[in-house]
Amino acid sequence: MDYVHLRRQAASLRKGLFDQGYLDEQFYQLEDLQDDASPNFVEEVVTLFFRDSARLMANIDQALDKCVKDFNKLDVYMQQLKGSCTSIGASRMKTDCSAFRECCRDENIEGCMRSFQKIKREHSVLRQKLESYFQLLRQAGPVECATRPNK
């Protein structure tokens, strides 16, 4: 296998994520925490993130569907989601979450829905990209990990 190529691809994908604002410095922190003791830390956290965020988003979906307009509840959910996004450095999603919360504060249900659609899209895109990224990493082999800065 062309490890070098794969690694380069992974690196490029990663860079793209940062450049395009999908990820921010917080992601570096995650990477920093990956070491011999937890060799797959980043991937584990990211996986956890997507799982948990999917759950939260389902809750939000449900709440929005009910059309009850319980803005407080929506806000709470979104706050949780935002917290998660912040933790892994999902920058774009974080921004969208903030926008959603603003709509909640304004009690703008339409705005909330639109905002939420955007969040879902971003979520999906990010997931796709990160999955590709990790896959490349795995394919590229452990060497790839070693090259990443570790504390």
Add this chain to the structure above:
Amino acid sequence: MRVQEGINSMAGADQFPIGMRVLAVDDDPVCLKLLENLLLRCQYHVTTTNQAVEALKLLRENKDRFDLVISDVIMPDMDGFKLLELVGLEMDLPVIMLSGNGGTENVMKGITHGACDYLLKPVRLEELKNIWQHVVRRKFRHRERNTNLSTEDPEFDKLPNSNPSHAQGQHGQNSSSDNSGRYSKKRKDQNEPEEEDGEDNGYDNEEPDPSAQKKPRVVWSVELHRKFVAAVNQLGIDKAVPKRILELMNVEKLTRENVASHLQKYRLYLKRLSAVASQQASLAAAFGARDPSSYLRMGMFEGLQSYHPLASSSQIPSSLTSFQATGGPLLNRSNPATLGLPGLSPSLSNNSLSSNPLNELNKFQLVNLPGNSNHANLLHDQLPSELSFSNVTNNALLPQTSQDCMQPRQSAVAATSFHAKPITFENRCLTKAENQSLEIPSSSNDIFLGRDIKCQSSIFNEESKLLSFGGASQNNTKLQWRQDDLHESTLLLSSYLDSQLPNNSCNTMADPVTIAATGSGMVQGLNGGVFNQREGVATSGIIGSSISGLTAMTNHDSQLKQREEYNLGVQKVQGGYGSNGCSMDGLLNSVIKMERDDISYSDGDIGCDLYPLGACM
């Protein structure tokens, strides 16, 4: 597991902060995992849970198992602030809050509830690398407080492990309230783990540990206490070390440990007083749109200062003055509040206390305490104008303890009701009574006194008597019996302060009170519970008894009470309060109210730490 942890901790202790045992709580699995790894990276020993309830359970199982708690603010099963309070109350551990929301209000809330620190998500490694300082700081504070006490304690110096076992025990005593305003908890904690106590003075033990041997209980009689206070005053509260005090007192068969433990209590008491005082002051200020946080911290001191003017009673022994100076023991002579009887003032005059609570108090004493004439006299002699404060000062222990307790609430309470008397103890964590004392004023003078009495009484005995009558208005029924027991009650009180368990003698007395207290639902009366006005615990007449009663109650309550109760109590008090002119009550009420709304526990250490009362949990 325990063993394992123990070993780890032992190792950790030597290499602190490496190996520091952290409990991380966050409902967000992503954050939790991240936090866990960050903490591991800092070489801490980490336990995680995503449920606050689970966290509490772990903490309760073994108080020594952790050195620090980090918790998210927003959690589904329990509010982070609530957890913070509980941890502070029960375990006296430093708690760091985590949140995605860094708004000033939230941060303030965290601090007032007793958080040692408030971190914003996403948490950074650099920040976590420094969190060990909170553990050290807390220990240091505790250590300072207990300097005279357990220096021999072999465990004392062990960081942080030793701290929990020892300090917690200790804290239980003097500073359970130390941080985060643990209310009565202290006593409770103290007694629970340590029980033993055979040590010295009827108070409970400070240290459960091996160094404390069973000694015949020393009963801190009025006389003895007076000597003690005199010695403390002579040395200066800051310089008062058990050894010197012992020398000055020159009492046979009194050991350094006895004195040390008594001193501890006294300090708490003084703290409490000053806390109350400051609370009042702060409350007053608050009304003036003062920054609420100021109460917590400054309340005490400010209160103290404000009280100066009140210090009409010249009688105040120098000790009082010295206390004032220190800002701790608050007892402002002049202020009845300082006496810790926030209620006193109010009760005394039922009108503005400012006038001369002490005098009134005095009168009151005399009048009310028929049975305790001795005591009353004592008090009277001691402080003609100041009710028991002077005694209080003597009983510096109390205030000091209160300091430890510095409960935000207290100050609040003090602030409110106290006319202007800085009920220092309010702020201070009236360790045991603290909470209560605060409440006392608010609810009724009687109660207030009762409370104070509690706190104070422990020290003063005599004072307690006076204190109790503060409440006067309320029913004294229970207290009535006190009178006879006054003496006992005083003892009770004293011991009360230290130990949650009332002395035997007190028990008798306390019972009614306890009953009253519990009956009325007063919150632990002393602890934070407010005396029920209905109960009239404090009934004026019975000061002595009330004190004991209070103590009893407090003990009783304290153990139970949690902040909530306190608040409840407070509320009640507030309701009942109304009538008295005493500002204190009002102050207390407001304080209590404030507290209620915003349970601000600042770290117990008012003296040392700016953290608002309760703090550090």
